[in-house]
Each structure stands twice: as C-alpha cells, then as structure tokens.
Amino acid sequence: MRKYFGTDGIRGRANGLITPDLALKVGQAAGLTFQRGDYRHRVIIGKDTRLSGYMIENALVAGFTSVGMDVLLLGPMPTPAVAMLTRSMRCDLGVMISASHNAYEDNGIKLFGPDGFKLNDELELEIEALIDSDMKARLSGSAALGRAKRIDSADARYIEFAKRTLPRQLDLEGMRVVVDCANGAGYKVAPAALWELGAEVMSIGVEPNGFNINAEVGSTAPDALINKVRELRADIGIALDGDADRVLIVDEKGQKVDGDQLMGVVARSWKDDGRLTQPGVVATIMSNLGLERYLGGLGLNLVRTAVGDRHVLEHMRAHGFNLGGEQSGHIIMSDYTTTGDGLIAALQLLAVVKTLDKPVSEVCHCFEPLPQVLKNVRYKSGKPLQNDAVVKAIEAGRERLGANGRLVIRPSGTEPVIRVMGEGDDGDLVNRVVDDVVDAVARAATQGGASASGKSAA
Structure with missing residues (x-):
C-alpha cells in the first residue's frame, strides 16, 4: 500500500500533505536511494510558478545536500524539460515541484530517474520506506555535504x-x-x-x-x-x-481539439511517413471509441491502459510503441521525450499543418467522437464500488450499451472521487446508463456523504 506516492508523484495541499518536513525527508530518502557508485551525485530540480514552490524547493535542497548530493536549480521549467535535462546533464535524479493542472493551493513532487523516466513502483516504495525511517545515521559528514547552484542556461x-x-x-x-x-x-x-x-x-x-x-x-x-x-x-x-x-x-x-484527435492526426502522418515503430497507438481506457474506430480504418490498433501517462509510457516501452497519450492532452512521443510534453506535441501538429498546407480545422478533426459522458461522485469514506447494488448497476449498464458502447468506472488516484464514464452511439442511452450508475454509487457512499458532478462531450 502506498502512503505518499499517487498516480503521478506525491501531490496534495501545500502545508497540508506537502510540508517542508515531508519535502526534506523526500530529498533525503530519494538522495540515499540514488547514491550508487563512488562519485559526486547530482540532482536537478525544476518547479512551476506556485507560491509554495519556494518553500518546497528549499526544503528539498536541504534534504539532498544533507545526504551529500549536489543540487542544480532550474527555476520555473516544464516537467518534460526537467526529464530531458536530467539525462543531458548526467544527473542521478530529476525532481519537478508541481501539482500540474491543480489550483495554486496544491503542490507536488515528481521524481525522474537518470534515464529521464518516472520512477517505477519498486523505487517509489523504497523511497517511501526510507521517508518513514530514521535517516539520521545516514546523513553525510560535515566535509561531504552537497552544494547547490542555479543553472541559468536551462531555458535556452x-x-x-x-x-x-x-x-x-x-x-x-x-x-x-x-x-x-x-x-x-x-x-x-x-x-x-x-x-x-x-x-x-x-x-x-x-x-x-x-x-x-x-x-x-x-x-x-x-x-x-x-x-x-x-x-x-x-x-x-x-x-x-x-x-x-x-x-x-x-x-x-475556436473549436477545441483534444488529445484523442491529436493522436489520430500524428498517427496518420507518421504511418504515411513510415515513422511508427508499431502499427498502433497506446492510449488509456478513457480515450474515445471514435479514435479506436478511426485508427482501425487506417490499419492501426488502439491499445488501452489504465489511466495515467505513466501507464501509457510503461506499455510503450515494454512493447516498442513510439506514440501514445491521453485524451486530456498528455501526448508521449518517445522518439523525442520520456514523458508527456505539451510544446513538443504542439510542434509536431504544426509540422503536419504546414506540410499539408490546410487549416487546422481540416487537419485536426479527423473523426467524429462518440457521445461521451463523465460524471464524478465524491465520497468521504467506505468502498462504494464493492457495494452489491453498485456492482449490479454496472453490470446492467454494460449489458445495455452492448458492443456499441463502453462503461468505465474507476476511483481517482488523487482524490476521494469515483469517476463514471460512458460512451456509445446512442447519446440518450449513454446518459441514462451513467445516471443509473452514479445514483447507485451515490447511495452506496451515503455513509460518509456523497455528491455528484459531471460533464458530457459530443
């Protein structure tokens, strides 16, 4: 069981879960975990623009230097840039201080290994064990403490x-x-x-x-x-x-183009250019069925994983894919990056637009997405998905949608929320199925109280 790490590093309210004390211990634990070999070890730290970034950055520096690691500070820098610079600057570890798309009150700590990839489960559990241990005996002596300095060339x-x-x-x-x-x-x-x-x-x-x-x-x-x-x-x-x-x-x-459409555009272009290393794309269970059908028409497969760009990347690495991503816009192009990179994805799309010399609206709307409805049920305690009535509602919903739709129910990895997603050719039926499941989950969660909110996408 994980105590600190979620689906994408450690994330929570600043001075709630994410305190200077925790950041200090993360620095010490991660530093000790990655000190392998007799040489000066280095860690690179980037951050986004949250006020709490100063507090967390200084605490991490104290933690890393206290176990003898030198620290290179980047200042505000995209997460994929931290991953790239970890490799190019020959660092043992990369750290990004960010809570991604959350509001400023939250913050988080993401860790990258020397290869620029996010840490696997085993390493995260090893770090967690150290966080909760007494590391005082393993601190460096006065002469072996680490140093810290700013890297002014990171942007360039x-x-x-x-x-x-x-x-x-x-x-x-x-x-x-x-x-x-x-x-x-x-x-x-x-x-x-x-x-x-x-x-x-x-x-x-x-x-x-x-x-x-x-x-x-x-x-x-x-x-x-x-x-x-x-x-x-x-x-x-x-x-x-x-x-x-x-x-x-x-x-x-002024029309929105989500990650599913982007993957479709790039997949078609790379297939035509012979750049796909496998005949398909890796996405998550949340990607629209329309993308799956579109890729099938091109002779390509859509391989689905659990939600999270980390799961997408793990499958890509294990099976030799070089294109994958999430509907939310995490697009991974492993020819260039080791994690999702918004700027690189945008540039690859712009390359297709320039090459075809067509408006973005013609290039990017390559398939008609099926009606998709996503609703969230917030709960305070218990395990609503194990309730018998909820299990029966889910089974009934999947039977009603049949082969022309999908129903995905999953707990959030970052907050006490059950996400209910349905899609299919019949939008009205999808709405009814999702509402029935949401009602069942909400009733099962009444022990601690529950509330529902949702959105639909055409």
Whole structure:
C-alpha cells in the first residue's frame, strides 16, 4: 500500500500533505536511494510558478545536500524539460515541484530517474520506506555535504531541444499562433520557441504571480484561449497546463481539439511517413471509441491502459510503441521525450499543418467522437464500488450499451472521487446508463456523504 506516492508523484495541499518536513525527508530518502557508485551525485530540480514552490524547493535542497548530493536549480521549467535535462546533464535524479493542472493551493513532487523516466513502483516504495525511517545515521559528514547552484542556461537548452524536433527545413513562417501558458512553468520557453521558429506569437497566461496558475487559463480552462483566437483571427491556439506536460489545441474557428484527435492526426502522418515503430497507438481506457474506430480504418490498433501517462509510457516501452497519450492532452512521443510534453506535441501538429498546407480545422478533426459522458461522485469514506447494488448497476449498464458502447468506472488516484464514464452511439442511452450508475454509487457512499458532478462531450 502506498502512503505518499499517487498516480503521478506525491501531490496534495501545500502545508497540508506537502510540508517542508515531508519535502526534506523526500530529498533525503530519494538522495540515499540514488547514491550508487563512488562519485559526486547530482540532482536537478525544476518547479512551476506556485507560491509554495519556494518553500518546497528549499526544503528539498536541504534534504539532498544533507545526504551529500549536489543540487542544480532550474527555476520555473516544464516537467518534460526537467526529464530531458536530467539525462543531458548526467544527473542521478530529476525532481519537478508541481501539482500540474491543480489550483495554486496544491503542490507536488515528481521524481525522474537518470534515464529521464518516472520512477517505477519498486523505487517509489523504497523511497517511501526510507521517508518513514530514521535517516539520521545516514546523513553525510560535515566535509561531504552537497552544494547547490542555479543553472541559468536551462531555458535556452530546452528551447533548442524543442526546435530540433522539427526538420531543419520546416519553419512556422506565416502562422499566427496564440499560446496560453496557464501562468505556469512554460510561460517563458513556449512563446520563445514558437517565435524562434518563425511564428507570429500572441501570448496569454504569461504573468504568474504565485496564485494565478491554471486560474481561468490553460488547457483545463480554454475559454480565454478560444476568445483570443477568434478575436485575433489566429491560425491556431495552443493551451498548456501548469507544468506544460499536456496540451489542448484550438483551431482557427475556436473549436477545441483534444488529445484523442491529436493522436489520430500524428498517427496518420507518421504511418504515411513510415515513422511508427508499431502499427498502433497506446492510449488509456478513457480515450474515445471514435479514435479506436478511426485508427482501425487506417490499419492501426488502439491499445488501452489504465489511466495515467505513466501507464501509457510503461506499455510503450515494454512493447516498442513510439506514440501514445491521453485524451486530456498528455501526448508521449518517445522518439523525442520520456514523458508527456505539451510544446513538443504542439510542434509536431504544426509540422503536419504546414506540410499539408490546410487549416487546422481540416487537419485536426479527423473523426467524429462518440457521445461521451463523465460524471464524478465524491465520497468521504467506505468502498462504494464493492457495494452489491453498485456492482449490479454496472453490470446492467454494460449489458445495455452492448458492443456499441463502453462503461468505465474507476476511483481517482488523487482524490476521494469515483469517476463514471460512458460512451456509445446512442447519446440518450449513454446518459441514462451513467445516471443509473452514479445514483447507485451515490447511495452506496451515503455513509460518509456523497455528491455528484459531471460533464458530457459530443
């Protein structure tokens, strides 16, 4: 059983779960875990723009240096940039301080190994065991303490890396781009990379103040971007989230393009160019059935995993796929990155748009998504999914949808919420099935109280 690590590192309320004391212990535990070999060990630390990032960063520095690790500080930097720089700067460990798309009150700690990949379960459990142990006897002596210094060239390194994912002869001249950086980690590097590639760039969400990360901007709040694209008659809008590892696209008409459509576009392009290492794409159980049918028409498979880009990446690595992602916009292109990268995904889409010389709306709406409904049931205690009435409601719902639909029920990995997702050719039937399951789950959760909220997608 995990005590600290969730589906994507350690995440929680700043000075709630995520305290300086915990960050200190994480630094010490992770530092001890990755000190393998007789040489000076180094860890690289990036963060997003939350106010609590200062507190957590300093506590991590104290933890790492206390066990003899040298620390390289990047300042605000996208999560994928931390992963890339961990490898390129030959570090033993990479750390990203971020709660991704959550509000500023939350924060988190993500860890990357020397290969730039997120840690596996075994390493996370090893670190957890150390966090709860007495590490005092393993602290370094006075002469062996670590040092810390700022790396001023990090922005330029990542920008150059991002640009090199495009062919040298391809640029973005003539394209009017609006980029929304969510007042987060990508607020400097994303506009700069697009501008250096020749695009006319208009930026929003680039004035972080410690409190406004993801606040009515970014990939989870796209209305600001949609309005700006329409106002400026831009060719495309690009919205990142707080740590810039996911992306949402808005076409020239102001229509949203999610991760499923992006995977479809890139899969088709890479198949035509002979770049797919396997005849298919890896996605999660939440990806729309429309994507699966579209890829099938191209002779490609859609392989589904549990929710979380980490699960997608694990399957990609194990089975040799080089394209995968999530409907939410975590797109993983393993030819370039070891984790989701919103900027790289946007650049690969722009490359297709430039090559085809067509509007984004024509390129990106490659299939008609099936009606999909997602509702959340919040609960305080108990295990609602083990209730007999809930089990029967789920079985009945799946039988009603049959082969022309899907019903996915799962507990959130980051909060006490049961997520109920249904999709199928008959939108009315999908709504009724989801409502029935939500009602059953809510009744089963009344011991601690429950509330339901939801959304639907055409």
